[in-house]
Amino acid sequence: MFTITSYTVEGIKDPFGILSGDRFEFMIEIDVEEDDELYTDNGLVVRVVYKAEEERTAVVKHDILERTTGRLVDFELEDDELAVIEAFCREHYAEGDDTDPD
Template sequence: MLTVTGYEVELVKDPYGILAGKRYEFVLDIEVPEDDELYSEQGLYIRVIYKVEEDSSGIVKYEIFERTTERYLEFEMEDDEIALVDAFCKEHLAQAAE
């Protein structure tokens, strides 16, 4: 199971009003156990695009990267990890700079 150790969040600007609702970009620093297939000595972070509309919110897209190399890792998170990230993002929306 992953653990979020730090984060940054910002509102994604939509100057033309093309997107419904609001989009936020989260960069989540994470730790995973050494026995997890996702583990990297370089450190990891997840880039998450999170949408908020009138009647729904949720993850649009996520990407996992090695911290020091910025290398994209083609891994899928498990359902419980996605739920954890979704709940974390929902809880921390208020910290986004508008």
């Protein structure tokens, strides 16, 4: 398992209006125990595209990157780890909502 240490969230603009709902990009830094297969000395970031549409929300896509190099790590999150990421995004996606009220 991992610990979330920091994150950023930004709304993704859809200039053509072809996507339903709103999309958000999360960059979630995680600390992984040394005995975990995901562990790297460079640290890890999970990049998540998250969708919020009416009453439904979901992770659309996620990638795991080395923190210092930005290199894609060829591993997938396990189901329980992905559930933690999805719950975290559900709790924080509104922070990236920069919609202009006008």
